[in-house]
Amino acid sequence: MSEFDEAIRLEQGDSPTTRTGTFTEDWMIGNAVNGGIVMAAGLTALGQHLAADPTETTRHVDPVVVSAYFMTAATPGGFTASTEVMRTGRRLSTGQVSLLQEVDGDAVERMRAIASFGNLDAVVSDRQSPPPDLPPPDECLSSDDAPPDFLQHSRFLDRVEIRLDPETAGWAMGRPSMRGIIQGWLRLRDGREPDTTMLALALDAFPPVAFDLGLYGWTPTLEFTGHIRRRPARGWLRVVLTTENLGGGMLEEDARIWDSTGSLVAQSRQLCGVRPAG
Amino acid sequence: MSEFDEAIRLEQGDSPTTRTGTFTEDWMIGNAVNGGIVMAAGLTALGQHLAADPTETTRHVDPVVVSAYFMTAATPGGFTASTEVMRTGRRLSTGQVSLLQEVDGDAVERMRAIASFGNLDAVVSDRQSPPPDLPPPDECLSSDDAPPDFLQHSRFLDRVEIRLDPETAGWAMGRPSMRGIIQGWLRLRDGREPDTTMLALALDAFPPVAFDLGLYGWTPTLEFTGHIRRRPARGWLRVVLTTENLGGGMLEEDARIWDSTGSLVAQSRQLCGVRPAG
Numbered sequence: 001m002s003e004f005d006e007a008i009r010l011e012q013g014d015s016p017t018t019r020t021g022t023f024t025e026d027w028m029i030g031n032a033v034n035g036g037i038v039m040a041a042g043l044t045a046l047g048q049h050l051a052a053d054p055t056e057t058t059r060h061v062d063p064v065v066v067s068a069y070f071m072t073a074a075t076p077g078g079f080t081a082s083t084e085v086m087r088t089g090r091r092l093s094t095g096q097v098s099l100l101q102e103v104d105g106d107a108v109e110r111m112r113a114i115a116s117f118g119n120l121d122a123v124v125s126d127r128q129s130p131p132p133d134l135p136p137p138d139e140c141l142s143s144d145d146a147p148p149d150f151l152q153h154s155r156f157l158d159r160v161e162i163r164l165d166p167e168t169a170g171w172a173m174g175r176p177s178m179r180g181i182i183q184g185w186l187r188l189r190d191g192r193e194p195d196t197t198m199l200a201l202a203l204d205a206f207p208p209v210a211f212d213l214g215l216y217g218w219t220p221t222l223e224f225t226g227h228i229r230r231r232p233a234r235g236w237l238r239v240v241l242t243t244e245n246l247g248g249g250m251l252e253e254d255a256r257i258w259d260s261t262g263s264l265v266a267q268s269r270q271l272c273g274v275r276p277a278g
Numbered sequence: 279m280s281e282f283d284e285a286i287r288l289e290q291g292d293s294p295t296t297r298t299g300t301f302t303e304d305w306m307i308g309n310a311v312n313g314g315i316v317m318a319a320g321l322t323a324l325g326q327h328l329a330a331d332p333t334e335t336t337r338h339v340d341p342v343v344v345s346a347y348f349m350t351a352a353t354p355g356g357f358t359a360s361t362e363v364m365r366t367g368r369r370l371s372t373g374q375v376s377l378l379q380e381v382d383g384d385a386v387e388r389m390r391a392i393a394s395f396g397n398l399d400a401v402v403s404d405r406q407s408p409p410p411d412l413p414p415p416d417e418c419l420s421s422d423d424a425p426p427d428f429l430q431h432s433r434f435l436d437r438v439e440i441r442l443d444p445e446t447a448g449w450a451m452g453r454p455s456m457r458g459i460i461q462g463w464l465r466l467r468d469g470r471e472p473d474t475t476m477l478a479l480a481l482d483a484f485p486p487v488a489f490d491l492g493l494y495g496w497t498p499t500l501e502f503t504g505h506i507r508r509r510p511a512r513g514w515l516r517v518v519l520t521t522e523n524l525g526g527g528m529l530e531e532d533a534r535i536w537d538s539t540g541s542l543v544a545q546s547r548q549l550c551g552v553r554p555a556g
Contacts, residue, residue, distance in 0.1 A: 091527070125523070225503040244407040247402055248401035252545060
């Protein structure tokens with residue numbers, strides 16, 4: 001089983017609406033479990049609930065849209081995903097998931113999301129923006145070249161391989177472009193190919209676009225909404241992050257992902273807090 | 279009281295978590311109550327609940343981010359908004375709202391949203407995209423010039439005044455630009471000035487961007503996420519809609535709004551279904 005599938009593996013809980021799993025230190029970034037993994041685990045729980053719902057007969061196996069609100073930072077250890085089916089329809093089925101962890105005997109909500117599932121088999125793109133022009137992965141900046149003390153606190157990067165376009169990686173050498181763009185390649189290190197659930201992780205896996213504005217502090221995700229529009233082809237994903245509105249201690253981060261065939265497969269926007277560095 | 283404030287006026291329900299109101303035909307567009315009004319009513323209910331919450335001491339009066347899922351079309355008549363406070367924090371407070379209408383004795387959920395409130399008083403913009411270059415409102419295409427049988431089914435346009443940049447309104451004469459952009463001006467006809475709750479309406483008030491791709495059918499909003507980033511100044515709002523991904527019977531619609539001082543005050547993205555024209 002791949003590292004990603006292991007991370008989002010769930011067991012049926014005490015009721016049809018609860019499932020349990022375990023976050024490990026392997027997916028930490030800084031002091032928290034990566035938000036993309038938290039979302040992917042929540043989506044998996046909701047997808048399993050939908051698949052088991054007797055009114056769901058349409059094989060809505062692909063997450064199509066998810067809106068997640070992050071309330072507290074997830075930490076290594078057990079978690080419970082509590083789900084509710086809100087509506088099963090012909091094209092989409094919609095539900096809600098709360099992801100909770102026990103802290104000092106209390107169930108603390110880490111994330112709550114509403115999401116719709118559909119079936120993205122054989123989607124044809126009628127019109128889409130072309131992928132960015134990137135140097136090949138081997139000519140990009142590897143996360144392996146990051147300072148060892150940074151990597152030590154980012155075990156996430158042992159699982160997810162990121163190669164940054166040198167044109168948008170000046171911030172790593174203290175020279176942010178101030179344009180608000182970071183782009184590059186992404187894949188899972190163990191060779192697990194992308195699918196629609198993995199795209200939810202990939203949309204929230206790159207370094208924060210705030211770095212390219214010279215903001216090196218913590219930029220917690222307050223809200224994240226992702227649209228998964230196609231099943232991705234095998235191979236490297238191309239990721240572009242942009243932002244155009246910084247103020248009031250917040251900025252938005254837009255992500256777009258194209259697959260190896262050049263299809264735009266996913267888009268997201270998140271609202272981030274901007275906290276001072278150090 | 280302004281037409282907008284009347285539309286979102288609520289009364290306390292049977293419990294601290296329920297409030298009731300009434301949708302009228304005045305805000306219909308086609309066969310449904312406009313989704314922006316549904317959202318604004320839901321946000322108002324959640325804001326009132328937060329303001330009444332004993333743990334809420336930080337005056338989080340402005341909706342900052344809202345993710346709304348539309349399950350069934352709202353119709354004229356009474357509604358109930360059922361709210362839950364999820365978390366009150368220093369910077370943001372977050373909660374959930376379900377908007378229900380009774381149909382044949384059953385409570386049917388029209389919309390469910392998660393939203394965070396904050397305080398946008400005295401926000402300074404550090405960096406933002408400039409507003410679009412638009413002809414003055416008097417040189418734009420007025421919704422008053424639309425065909426009478428169209429206006430008859432869009433009483434919404436008796437409340438909301440829209441002036442479209444002729445450069446992006448060719449679709450109204452059967453000549454869509456196929457670029458996927460619609461831009462123009464917006465204000466409330468009765469002179470009610472914009473505020474952060476009104477921006478939620480304004481983000482979902484323009485003709486669908488799908489029209490500029492020659493798609494004149496119904497494009498129901500499946501999911502809508504809006505970010506309100508500043509309190510808007512008095513006067514006309516500038517609205518720009520774009521899209522870059524159409525496929526699988528869905529497209530995304532991005533909206534951006536600048537106020538009369540040229541500040542970027544709100545952004546949104548919605549996932550729309552694409553249904554064939556009548």
